[in-house]
Structure formats: C-alpha cells, structure tokens
Amino acid sequence: MLDWQQQQTFSINGMTITVISPGIIRVFQDRGYSVRSKAIAALPWEKTVVNVTRGKEVTELRTDTLVLKLDEEGHVDVYDVAGNPLAVDYRGKRAPQGLDKVDQEHRKLVAGEGHSLGAQAPQEAAITVIKQLTPTAHFYGLGDKTGYLDKRGYAYDNWNVDFSAPQLEIQPNLYKSIPVMFSLDHGHPVGLFFDNPSRSHFDFGRENPAYYYYSADEGNLDYYILGGATLKEVVANYTRLTGYTPLPQKWTLGYQQSRWGYSRSATEMMAVADGLTKHKIPCDAIHLDIDYMDGYRDFTWDQEKYPEGPRKFVAAMKRKGYRLVTIIDAGVKKDEQYSVYKEGEEHHYFIRNHDGSPYVNTVWPGDAVFPDFGNPVVRQWWGRKQRFLTDLGIAGTWNDMNEPASFNGPLPLDLECTDEDTTVPQRQVHNVYGHNMSRATYEGIKDATGLRPFVITRAAYAGTQKYSTVWTGDNRSIWPHLQWAIPQLCNLGLSGFPFCGTDIGGFASDTTPELLVRWIEAALFSPLYRNHSELGTRHQEPWAFDDQTLRIYRQYVRLRYRFIPYLYDLFAQHQKTGLPVMRPVILNYPDDERAANLNDEYMVGDDLLVAPVVVKAQRRRLVYLPAGEWVDFWNNREYAGNQDIVVDAPLERLPLFVRKNAVIPWGRVTMHVAATPDKQMRFRVFGNNGTTVHYQDNGRDFKYQKGEYNLYQVTVTAGQATVKLKHHGYAPCYQEVAVETMMGVQRFRYAGQEQYVAVKEEVENEE
Numbered sequence: 001m002l003d004w005q006q007q008q009t010f011s012i013n014g015m016t017i018t019v020i021s022p023g024i025i026r027v028f029q030d031r032g033y034s035v036r037s038k039a040i041a042a043l044p045w046e047k048t049v050v051n052v053t054r055g056k057e058v059t060e061l062r063t064d065t066l067v068l069k070l071d072e073e074g075h076v077d078v079y080d081v082a083g084n085p086l087a088v089d090y091r092g093k094r095a096p097q098g099l100d101k102v103d104q105e106h107r108k109l110v111a112g113e114g115h116s117l118g119a120q121a122p123q124e125a126a127i128t129v130i131k132q133l134t135p136t137a138h139f140y141g142l143g144d145k146t147g148y149l150d151k152r153g154y155a156y157d158n159w160n161v162d163f164s165a166p167q168l169e170i171q172p173n174l175y176k177s178i179p180v181m182f183s184l185d186h187g188h189p190v191g192l193f194f195d196n197p198s199r200s201h202f203d204f205g206r207e208n209p210a211y212y213y214y215s216a217d218e219g220n221l222d223y224y225i226l227g228g229a230t231l232k233e234v235v236a237n238y239t240r241l242t243g244y245t246p247l248p249q250k251w252t253l254g255y256q257q258s259r260w261g262y263s264r265s266a267t268e269m270m271a272v273a274d275g276l277t278k279h280k281i282p283c284d285a286i287h288l289d290i291d292y293m294d295g296y297r298d299f300t301w302d303q304e305k306y307p308e309g310p311r312k313f314v315a316a317m318k319r320k321g322y323r324l325v326t327i328i329d330a331g332v333k334k335d336e337q338y339s340v341y342k343e344g345e346e347h348h349y350f351i352r353n354h355d356g357s358p359y360v361n362t363v364w365p366g367d368a369v370f371p372d373f374g375n376p377v378v379r380q381w382w383g384r385k386q387r388f389l390t391d392l393g394i395a396g397t398w399n400d401m402n403e404p405a406s407f408n409g410p411l412p413l414d415l416e417c418t419d420e421d422t423t424v425p426q427r428q429v430h431n432v433y434g435h436n437m438s439r440a441t442y443e444g445i446k447d448a449t450g451l452r453p454f455v456i457t458r459a460a461y462a463g464t465q466k467y468s469t470v471w472t473g474d475n476r477s478i479w480p481h482l483q484w485a486i487p488q489l490c491n492l493g494l495s496g497f498p499f500c501g502t503d504i505g506g507f508a509s510d511t512t513p514e515l516l517v518r519w520i521e522a523a524l525f526s527p528l529y530r531n532h533s534e535l536g537t538r539h540q541e542p543w544a545f546d547d548q549t550l551r552i553y554r555q556y557v558r559l560r561y562r563f564i565p566y567l568y569d570l571f572a573q574h575q576k577t578g579l580p581v582m583r584p585v586i587l588n589y590p591d592d593e594r595a596a597n598l599n600d601e602y603m604v605g606d607d608l609l610v611a612p613v614v615v616k617a618q619r620r621r622l623v624y625l626p627a628g629e630w631v632d633f634w635n636n637r638e639y640a641g642n643q644d645i646v647v648d649a650p651l652e653r654l655p656l657f658v659r660k661n662a663v664i665p666w667g668r669v670t671m672h673v674a675a676t677p678d679k680q681m682r683f684r685v686f687g688n689n690g691t692t693v694h695y696q697d698n699g700r701d702f703k704y705q706k707g708e709y710n711l712y713q714v715t716v717t718a719g720q721a722t723v724k725l726k727h728h729g730y731a732p733c734y735q736e737v738a739v740e741t742m743m744g745v746q747r748f749r750y751a752g753q754e755q756y757v758a759v760k761e762e763v764e765n766e767e
Ligand code: MIG
Pocket: 259, 260, 289, 290, 327, 400, 401, 458, 473, 474, 507, 532, 533, 534
C-alpha cells in the first residue's frame, strides 16, 4: 500500500475503513478468510481528501461524496454530503414479523403435500449487516434474481443453482450470485456491494418493514459503500470497482439462432443455416448445444454425426455466412481413455474428496469430475483447451452447467477446492465456480486468437462481466417469463452486466406464435439476441409457424441490424461510463417515482424508450413517458413527457419512442454483420437540434485500446447538420455520411483532414 493509500485507511472500532475514492469506501473486518477478491481485479484507488472528525462517541469520515458516522458500538451510518441518510444501521435486532413459526413436524406435514415453505435465513448468521428501512426506499441490483424490478418486500439467497422447474417470483436464487444492491430513497442513491462469495442472503423488509439486511454464513465482513450524486454515478462506481465489459466483437450483437438438438448432425445444422438464408433472416451465429460432442466429452467432436469432420463443417458454415458457437459443460467425463480426463486426473486438476481422489458426480456424460477452476494452473490448462475449438474456427464458447450442476445431488459442501494457493471447502468457492471457468475461457481464447473473446456463461459472480456475456438460463415459453425478461435484464445491467439476454421464445415448454413474436419484439435491444429452445419442445425457428409470424419476426430481426451501430456505441460508452446498455427507466430518471418499479418498459442508453407488449392478446397498451419530449418511432408523432398515453400495438407493432432531438446511427440491413469496414453511415435525427458522438473501430480485436478507433461528432442545429471526425485513429473512416432529419436528407463526403463537406441537399425523405 502506498503512503497516500495508507492515509486513506482508518482503523475504527475493530473495522478497517478504506476510502478508495470519494464515492467508494470499503468496510472490512478480518474473520480469518481469504482476502483475495474474486470480483475486483484492481482497486480503483484515487487520491481523496478525507476529513476526519473524532467526537466523543462518533467518528465522522467525510469525502466530497459520502459521510460515514461510526460509533463505539460498531454502527456504520452512511449519509450524503447534504445530510440525507443513505444507509443507517438499524439499532435493534432482527425480529421477524408475521412469519409463521412452524415446528419441524408441521413443516414436514406441509412439505408432504409438495408445498414448500420458502427460504428461511438462519436467525443467527456469522455476518449480519442490518439497516433501517424507510417506507419510501426502493431496491435494485442483485443480478439475475426473479420477479420485479424493485426488490422491496422480497428476500433472496446468493447460492448458484441450476433451477429448471418453472421459475416463480418466490424462487430465492438462480444461477448467479451478484451480491450488490442499490437503494434509492427520494432520489438519494447508494450502493452496497458485499464481496463475499459464500452463501448469503438479502431481505428487503420481507421479514420486518423496519429494516433490511444482508447476512452470510461465513467469510470476512467485507463490503463497499458506493456513493454518487445520481443512481448513474453509483452504478458507475460499482462498475469501476468490479470491472467493465470489454467491447464485444461487433457481430456478437447480431441475431443468433440456437436450439438444443440442432447439433445432432451436420445435416440438421445445415438445414438451420439454409432456413435462415432462405427465409432471409439476418443471423450472425448458430449455436451447437451438447450433441456435437463425442459422448458429451468437452473439447471433442463426434465424427459419426459429422462424417466430413468438424473442420470442413465449420468451413462450410462459414461459406454460408454463419459463425458457430459451441457449448462446453463444466463436468468432464470420467473416462480413462479420454485425454482431458487423464491429464486432469494425473495433475490433480479436479475437485477432490478428502482422500485426494477426484470427486465424481453425474452429468450428461455419466460419471463426471469437476475442474478445480480456483487453481490458476487449472485455469491456464482449461484456457489452452479452447484451442481445440478456436483452431477449428469456432467463434465463441458457451459455458453451461457451471453452478456447477450435477444430477446426483449437489456437490458436498466440504469437498476440497483450491482458492488460488490454498485449499478451501467447496462451499467457500461454490459461487465463483462459473466465474473462474469464464475467466479461464476468456483468457484462453484471447491468447489463442487475439480477438475479443465471445464467452457466454450461465453461472456468474460479481465481476464476471469482465470475461463473459450471460444469459438468464432455463426460462419457459410462458408469458410471465417474457414479462420478467425486462426487470431481470435491467437488474443484471445495473449489477455490472451490460451484455446479457434471455432465451427468446422461451427455453422449456412449447412456445406459441404470438409469444414468439412478442418476445422477438420485446427483446429487440437485448444485447444478447438469441432464440434458444429445449430439445423436445415445439420448434421455434421463425419459419416454424405461419407466414405472418415469419414476416413479423423477420421485420424485427432486420430492424435489430439497423440499431447495431447504436448498441455498439453504447458498449463503447460503457468503457468509460460503466453504465448498462438496456436499462430501467429509473436509471435515467431517478427522481421519477413512476419509474421506480416500472416493469414493462425499458430504455436503451438515454435515447430509446421501449414499451413492449408482454401480455397475451393485448393489442393496445398504456405507455408511461418520463419527463421531456418523445417521438413515436413509427410515425414521428410527438408527445410531451410526464404522462401516460395509450398506443395501438397490433401484433406487428413494438411501441418504441425516441427522445426528441436524439441522433441515432442507423445501420444497414445485411444478412450478417459486415466483416469489412463500412464505407457509409446514416444518422437519423428525431428533431432539429441534436448531437451525438458515434464510435467506429475494426469490431474484432484490441487495437482500439491503442487508439485505433474513430469518433464522429454529428450535430444538427436548426435542421442544419455538420459532421466532424473528432478522433481519427482507425484508418478506414466513412467516405459518405447521410444525416436524415425530419425535413430531409443531408449528405456529406469525406474530404480528408478529418473534415466532411456537404454534397447536396435533398428534400425528399428516403428510407
Ligand atoms: O438443461 O445443454 O441452460 O441452455 O440447452 C440441460 C442442454 C443442460 C442447460 C442450458 C440450456 C441447454 C441445456 N443445458
């Protein structure tokens, strides 16, 4: 620790309080557990002025963002600099209210009929942080939890599980554990990030409306207080702490087609590719689920199902224009004839029983063992294994079953696992299993290809966004799961994961044409835009139904490609702002009570407001427009904000509004994201005065980090457009730029020297 960092570290009442920056303060108490954070790669230290006032009973620490009051009893009270309470310790003890005290016998009785009594956190936990709850506070974050945007009134567990029964809003935990929460009370924001991967619990006033609490079974007391003037600043501080999602390859923002079962044969895969081509559905990747493997062995390929071998198959798909993404499961087949197993067994790379032997459970390949991803050597080994796929030309790795899932009961909690350089019981690293697998995969692919790795993972911990995209796992083809996709993805976005998506159409059960259409509409701006379904369910390719379904579906996938430059701009902005792409309205309008628990609308960046139809048979809906002025994307009709409007939403209509005066880059519709640099770009202006900064690079590798990118400034003043190249680091800049205002199209030509000159003005509006 440097001297100035030491000066920002305070020892008070047995706790270490570290001021990392004005808006990030760590509260720490060693309880004998590892202090190596899995979530944080490097603390975002900033030299900070800290004013310390030591009173008789209370010590006060003040930065220009946060005020902490610490008393002798160990309370930590957090205020903003204006004196608004943000997170004040509750002075009482936990006192469950209205929860039925059921003895074991009656519990059994109820359970006997198949009813579950839900999660119950132990009354005494090793760690409890308990805060006062005001009647007006809202809660967000927590990653992929089920239910509604505002978590107030609900309780959740952080324990990664594969949960395949229909997910209901009472389900306390799913595949990911991201123990960050944001609270917003009368517009005053704060975040608390509990950097403890062991099993933990959140309760937001479900147990008692007087308090909310976090508790953990074990681990150090280790949490970060995140401050900022706005919710955006608080979220940004969380991302600063746990890491940004690196720019994805541009094609990953294209449409993707998947289904468990396609990869049963090369013929079936080809038929999917041909279906997409024939029906003119733009698509950038087709996914191969577990069937391509030889007996579900990771990093193998079934030669019988692919008689020409994988190399020729991948090349043939590439000629058709389709990239391939392959699934890799966490469980490695126990098979003495299989090199991955043999190598791992020999070097003790698998999670162990107490006698040192590899622990065996059952997954798809039958008996399976589990790589010990907490060991850096195992991560490197697994990383090198990616070359089997990248050498074949596979474009991405989709990590599944990495909670880890197992069919023969859960992994015993005390199995021996490695945490970097020490041995710990499984339960202490359980929640970072998928995180470490993702990291190994990311680093391996980056080494092998030099490209921006495309990794998708089901299980995750805080900070996994540095390595991987996530999807929300096994949803169902039911309307409630479409409804939840909005708050679930919005909360994932706030929790550091801008690159996320749901299985479009629903994974389990049979989808219906109406549900599928509403899903492809609602998910239009979901960063990961993938249709995926379960083996044995009704097929849900866009052409699996009627002409109308196909037509509408195609229309939206084409529209998606129009918006890819806008989405890509948002990913570029994320590198600096730390903000999500798809976001709840409350993030942009934190003082708007109407937005606090708005579950059926979302925003994309600051400019697009999306109000999808997520209710069966609905053909009109109420749309809440926040402050400002809004333009209906479909007919340019203008609306004042701060009001509810009723809009028509026939099956083919996704209600979509653009912030007045927004300037939106408008991409080309192509069957696949172009591999060559675009020579032209068009911007659409939804008003007569606006400006945007648009980002361009090669969309593939890391050269942008060395300045190889372009920034264009497009400005419209009283209907008159100008275009400038603000930063010219990527040689092939646009030769032509068109700016389409509501009055007509203005064209520009690159004249060298970072200048664009107007070509001629046209009055007509063109497509
Ligand atoms: O449930 O590999 O969530 O997307 O298709 C079985 C088969 C295991 C779970 C994943 C799902 C995938 C499926 N997998």
